[in-house]
Amino acid sequence: MEKLGMIENLQASYQGKRIFLTGHTGFKGSWMLQMLKELGAVVKGYSLAPDQDPSLFDLIQGEALCESVIADIRDRERLKKELVDFQPDFVFHMAAQALVIDSYREPVETYETNVLGTVNLLDAVRHLEKPCNVVVITTDKVYENKEVMRPYLESDELGGYDPYSNSKACAELATRSYRLSFFHPDQYTDHQKWVATVRSGNVIGGGDWSANRIVPDLARALRAGEPLQVRNPNAVRPWQHVLEPIGGYLLLGHYMATEGKAYADAFNFGPVEEDALTVGDLVKIALEAWGSGSFETPALKNQPHEAGLLMLDITKADKMLQWQPKFRSREAIRTTIEWYKEFEADPIATTRKQIRDYFGFS
Ligand SMILES: NC(=O)c1ccc[n+]([C@@H]2O[C@H](COP(=O)([O-])OP(=O)(O)OC[C@H]3O[C@@H](n4cnc5c(N)ncnc54)[C@H](O)[C@@H]3O)[C@@H](O)[C@H]2O)c1
Numbered sequence: 001m002e003k004l005g006m007i008e009n010l011q012a013s014y015q016g017k018r019i020f021l022t023g024h025t026g027f028k029g030s031w032m033l034q035m036l037k038e039l040g041a042v043v044k045g046y047s048l049a050p051d052q053d054p055s056l057f058d059l060i061q062g063e064a065l066c067e068s069v070i071a072d073i074r075d076r077e078r079l080k081k082e083l084v085d086f087q088p089d090f091v092f093h094m095a096a097q098a099l100v101i102d103s104y105r106e107p108v109e110t111y112e113t114n115v116l117g118t119v120n121l122l123d124a125v126r127h128l129e130k131p132c133n134v135v136v137i138t139t140d141k142v143y144e145n146k147e148v149m150r151p152y153l154e155s156d157e158l159g160g161y162d163p164y165s166n167s168k169a170c171a172e173l174a175t176r177s178y179r180l181s182f183f184h185p186d187q188y189t190d191h192q193k194w195v196a197t198v199r200s201g202n203v204i205g206g207g208d209w210s211a212n213r214i215v216p217d218l219a220r221a222l223r224a225g226e227p228l229q230v231r232n233p234n235a236v237r238p239w240q241h242v243l244e245p246i247g248g249y250l251l252l253g254h255y256m257a258t259e260g261k262a263y264a265d266a267f268n269f270g271p272v273e274e275d276a277l278t279v280g281d282l283v284k285i286a287l288e289a290w291g292s293g294s295f296e297t298p299a300l301k302n303q304p305h306e307a308g309l310l311m312l313d314i315t316k317a318d319k320m321l322q323w324q325p326k327f328r329s330r331e332a333i334r335t336t337i338e339w340y341k342e343f344e345a346d347p348i349a350t351t352r353k354q355i356r357d358y359f360g361f362s
Contacts, residue, residue, distance in 0.1 A: 006251060006322075007359050013254040014090070015040040020083055022046045022073060022121065023094030024066060027208045028137075030056040031242050032092060035250070035355050037065045044086045046071060046079065047095050056207030059347035073117035080124040090253050091134040093121050096168070100141075101212050103164035114167035115174060122178040122195070131192040133256040134183075135249050136175045140201040140270060140312050141165035151273065151313035154199075154266040172197055172266070185261045194256040194264040198249050201270050201312060204332060205242030206339020206351065214279060218286055219340040221293065228295040233280035236309045238271045241332035243358045244325050245269040251321045262320065270312030275329040285330055289337035326358065 144159025
């Protein structure tokens with residue numbers, strides 16, 4: 001039998017299927033929402049209202065792409081009702097307080113949203129009396145960062161220094177407990193749920209307007225014609241386009257639905273090792289793609305702790321899902337800058353085109 005490609009597998013698994021997506025108003029969630037629509041899925045989103053202006057969600061008219069519920073993940077009863085009423089085939093859980101810097105300012109809220117929010121979500125899934133595949137999105141920051149120059153494996157120790165990273169490691173542990181206690185893979189016929197976690201690193205892509213992230217800062221500076229302030233030009237970071245992990249999460253959902261047990265587990269989705277570049281290099285490639293602009297390095301003191309380079313070992317995703325990054329870092333940066341250059345004329349067309357080009361829709 002001829003082996004299907006990635007896009008054919010995704011279409012086969014998601015067309016006409018019901019997807020409950022938390023965090024659908026966020027940066028990654030909006031790309032996921034648009035992609036799910038391209039695949040012909042029926043989506044219900046559950047998140048707070050977008051808090052960026054302009055938000056990618058509003059730019060792509062996300063309200064029209066799904067049944068959009070604006071509510072708090074900490075509201076357990078509401079979440080349960082919305083999820084159970086919808087009877088999803090898949091759940092992708094992205095809702096989170098997603099910024100390290102905010103987690104230093106609001107640690108308790110970060111733990112409430114990221115840990116209890118995940119527990120609330122998994123508990124709601126317990127009340128679902130049908131087969132369902134659940135993907136909980138965490139981060140590469142869940143690993144205890146030993147500042148070693150070796151990529152981290154899914155079996156490595158969890159930890160996390162700042163409240164954001166640590167809350168996500170806690171979300172991993174809570175998911176593990178729910179999997180073992182209520183959705184044990186050996187008892188699938190009783191509960192009919194496969195539950196996985198996914199860990200990916202910082203992503204870049206059009207439509208991110210978060211404060212204190214390098215690409216949104218860069219986009220704002222370029223659009224305003226002002227020099228960009230670069231805090232750590234020599235810091236080496238892995239750069240990955242947002243569509244890379246989104247493809248990985250969807251592929252994992254596909255394999256859980258079709259193959260089951262072996263896939264109800266943790267998976268890393270990161271760039272290849274050679275794609276780690278300094279912040280300064282990223283800025284130079286971006287300025288080249290934009291065609292103008294400059295940057296400055298301000299003197300800073302009393303910065304909160306920032307973890308050093310952490311790379312992910314992606315052998316497992318490669319072997320089990322046949323997932324590999326499609327873009328090298330230069331292409332990821334260029335594609336991102338192109339979005340910021342082009343979106344104003346037609347944000348929906350710009351976003352859809354990037355998705356269709358990346359996944360190779362026919
Ligand atoms: N962007 C990255 O580089 C990156 C890297 C690794 C992991 N992640 C993870 O991916 C997911 C999405 O990240 P993002 O960059 O799109 O973040 P984002 O801040 O753009 O979006 C967060 C989403 O979560 C929702 N949310 C936050 N608090 C909520 C609450 N109390 N109740 C309901 N909804 C709530 C927001 O409304 C929004 O829809 C997060 O789980 C994040 O930790 C992101």
